[in-house]
Amino acid sequence: MEKDRQETLKIGLVGYGRMGRLVKETIEKTSGVECAGIVSPEYNSELGQIGGKLDVIIDFSHPSNLDMIVSYAEKNHTPVVFATTGYSAEQIKEIEQLSQTVPVVYTANFSLGITVFQQVLRQITPVLRDVFDIEIIEKHHKMKLDSPSGTAKMLLQAVEEGREYEKKYGREGFGKRGDEIGIHSVRGGTIAGEHTVLFAGEDEILEITHQAHSRQIFATGAVQAAKFAAGQNPDLYDMNDVLFKKEVTE
Template sequence: MIRMVLNGCNGKMGKVISEMAKASTNISIVAGIDKNSSGLTYPCYNHINECEDEIDVILDFSRPDALDALCQYSKAKNIPIVFCTTGYTEKQLSKIHSLSEDIAVFHSANMSIGINIINNMLRSISNMLYKDFDIEIIEKHHNQKVDAPSGTALLLANTIKDSIEDETIFNNGRNGLHKRERNEIGIHAIRGGNIIGDHEIIFAGKGECIEIKHTAISREVFAIGALKACEYIYGKEKGLYSMDDVVNTSL
């Protein structure tokens, strides 16, 4: 049984993961980290440094400002860590990469298996379609999401950009009076209600339009991926891993 500590255990995703872990035969949550400890069936600490339990892996579903403490703790104790939080700055992403030089680190902008399959598809088709199609990304999330564009939209956009041989640029939101530039990849963020997560990639050509869409119906889809990530990284050597590794292993 893999012993896991869950950072952000009483957040929206933390609660879903806690429930799903109860049915797992491979993972057990031995402790949580959160300022709110109500309703939990396992020990909860205010700060990761207070945790002295025996741990095999750390799962983080919290906020970017927890990164430094998590990096220090996981490196000092040589514990693999899975980062599911979004909204990191470039400097913070660099810290995650640096941490992977010492321990096993798992980081993905989206833990959904479906999104990552789509991401793999985009690697195969984006360069081929770019010649004759304009590319736009639309992402929708609930009204409490703080980062825009979403980490997933940026994941998809960067995959498309890296797959295209020509130089392309991102246009976030598109505002003002100007025609669309040929080399643009449009990214649009919508915030409203309790939308869990909706991502659409549009390839708009002359006389035809290709649309690839993923809709998260429940937060369980992210919890499933997060638990799979914990299972995957357990026992791994130092290095940086992602959902690509999980998807490619499953296929």
């Protein structure tokens, strides 16, 4: 059943790094939600130490916290917004399995622009792929741990719908280009995030680029996703569902 939207949602926040702090600030500025507690070295070591019932969990931490989150969510039937990247294939299966029990919003990027970017790629790639070479370039700050970014993988998935390519993660050595997509990562400074998909054809180039000028867009999206998840039935959702309001199914 859909939760009464007039109630204040109590959010448990996992992770209190740059993004975690920004999510907490965003929660404090957003009506209808409150931060009930934080899991991080300086606060609580697990969700069970937060007093009271949590309505939603937002995770902006590290893949090593997945088992703890899944255990709590299953036991307490708590919706989860997963904003952490760098999960293994096995961990993604855990997330998918959890979504059979509770509502789960899982995506590598919570911005509106990236969501639309994916939609555009699904439309134009089938038209261009036979005569254009495709490359993906992503840039992030020097503190980012995973490479390539989760968002780059999302864009790659959109490009590959209907046809699988050989993947080249960076290039070195000699050899002609095959039926492949190059994925390239840049790390440096304080870049919040930039993603480009390049279509290179004969005598013409088409580039589509998304730039994140602030991490605020991700925090805002995560809080929006938390409010969405609280009113859903168990299933696996992404930002397409959040932004375009997928209906609750009884």
